[in-house]
C-alpha cells in the first residue's frame with residue numbers, strides 16, 4: 170500500500186468501548202475513521218466492522234472463544250518435546266503427555282465466534298475438521314479432573330488469568346478433553362474494542378488559510394435602513410396602484 174502524503178492526513182479523536190480515546194488519521198477530512206476496516210496487527214487480518222485496536226493493556230486475560238471455521242493450514246516439522254516438564258506440570262504428568270519423537274503438525278488459521286482470526290491452532294498433520302475432535306474416555310476425564318484439582322488445591326491466590334485458564338481446562342474436561350480443542354484464547358479480544366464515537370480534530374499539518382474575504386463596505390446599519398426603505402417603497406407602490414384602480418372605477 171502506498172502511504173498517503175502527510176499533508177493529506179486528517180486527525181480524529183476516536184472513543185472505544187474500553188473507555189480509551191485515541192487519535193487516528195484518515196486520508197482527507199471526508200473519510201471517516203470507520204470507513205475502512207482496521208487491521209489486527211498480530212494476525213494482519215481485518216477486525217470486524219466497527220471495531221478498532223486499543224494498544225493499552227487493560228489487564229484482562231485473553232478470553233476463550235469457540236472456533237467457528239477452520240480456514241487454512243500449514244504443515245510444520247517439530248523436534249521432540251524437551252525432557253524438562255513444561256507448562257508448569259509435574260514430572261509425572263509431563264512424562265505422560267510429552268512427545269519424545271520428532272513429528273509434523275498442522276498449524277491452522279481459524280475464525281472464532283468473536284469474529285477474530287487465530288493463527289496457530291495445532292493439530293496432527295493429517296487431521297481434518299470433518300473428523301471432529303478425539304475424546305478421552307469418561308474414566309480418563311474423571312482421572313484428569315481429580316489430578317488437576319489436587320494440583321490446583323496447592324496454589325494460593327489466583328489471578329484473573331489463572332481463573333480463565335482453569336475455567337477452560339474444566340470446560341474441556343467436561344467435554345472429555347477434545348483434541349483439537351473447540352475453543353482457543355483470543356488475544357485479539359484483549360485489544361479490539363467497538364468504536365463508540367469520534368470527533369474531528371483537524372488537518373495534521375494546518376492548512377494555510379485562504380485570503381480573508383473582504384468585508385462588505387456597507388455597515389449592518391446601512392443595510393437595515395436600505396431594506397426598510399425598499400419595503401416602504403413597495404407598500405407605497407401598491408397603494409398608488411390601488412388609487413389608480415379606484416380612479417378608473419375598477420374598485
Ligand SMILES: [Zn+2]
Nearest residue numbers: 187189223225
Ligand atoms: Zn483501551
Ligand SMILES: [Zn+2]
Nearest residue numbers: 283285355358
Ligand atoms: Zn476475539
